[in-house]
Amino acid sequence: MSDMIVSAANPLVKRIRQLSSRKYRRREGVFLVEGAQPVWRAVEAGWAVETLVVAPDLLTGPVAGMVAEQEARGTRVARLSAELFTRLSDRDGPAGVAAVVRSRTTRLDDLAVRPGAVFAALHRVGNPGNLGTVVRTVDAVGGAGVVLVGETADPYAPAAVKASMGSLFAVDVARAPDAEAFLDWAKRNGVQVVAASGYADADHWRTAYRPPLAVLLGSEGDGLPDDLLDRADLRVRIPMTGTAESLNLAVAAGVMLYEARRHAPDLGG
Structure with a gap:
């Protein structure tokens, strides 16, 4: 179980904010996905998840089980306070789950x-x-x-x-x-x-x-x-x-x- 992240100065939180920049996304080869359905689809489709970002107090239903399963398989899971996750989210009533995902190139x-x-x-x-x-x-x-x-x-x-x-x-x-x-x-x-x-x-x-x-x-x-x-x-x-x-x-x-x-x-x- 990872420690709860509560500070906006945390390196991961800063990285998530930087993913709003196209230049940064291209350089790092990753992007941010938010929401239960999109994150679930990314996982099921086999896209490489660098980090699952969750707010335990906001997670409900089967999403929590999916997070636990991915963590057991070795996926990094970062836990944020509900207040910090909500500040980072661009959604009203966020579901408490996001993911930093590796981008793909299709020729x-x-x-x-x-x-x-x-x-x-x-x-x-x-x-x-x-x-x-x-x-x-x-x-x-x-x-x-x-x-x-x-x-x-x-x-x-x-x-x-x-x-x-x-x-x-x-x-x-x-x-x-x-x-x-x-x-x-x-x-x-x-x-x-x-x-x-x-x-x-x-x-x-x-x-x-x-x-x-x-x-x-x-x-x-x-x-x-x-x-x-x-x-x-x-x-x-x-x-x-x-x-x-x-x-x-x-x-x-x-x-x-x-x-x-x-x-x-x-x-x-």
Whole structure:
């Protein structure tokens, strides 16, 4: 049984605070996961847990048993006071469990491209919450992975991890350094690129999708650049009949991913 940590000056507490920095996460190769379900999913998926961080007074139900089991297997467990854990948490009513987890790198060519595979590709997306929500949606539709094209938000940012609700541990997330690398990968693997654009002529639900495919969406403010739209296999739009000028990026991804799922027999569509 480790001693209770009550001071914000403790080295582990300082490390946890530093994990809000992308530069620090990249340098250390770790990130923070908070919440019973996400931490549990990380453990069950076999991701390397550096430290389980718990507040014993806040733990309830089976989570306490999971922590005890992991500690018995040799995982380091750090115990914080409820007051200190609550100060560190970004949630109302925290569950008293978090984890410092080793990050993973998935190469683009390591993504499994099967006949019915559906991917989400995000070009220069800057909002980590949107990114995490897309990862969660890809998981929900049984998708094959997410491709981050160019400079994007960090999938291990706290907001992205939180929005993914543990799906980050079930979905492969790969990086393409630029659009050229993404398009080359798609061509080599026979992946149809379906680009979303509010100016496209074709409605997304009247389009013949042909999995394997990648639903390609652009940044929140600018969308996809014209040269990338021109090189996509299909350009589709989501019809809007109200007064809204656009959809949230994660919502648009969900609409298109579920439509793509209907055309992928091995996903149950």
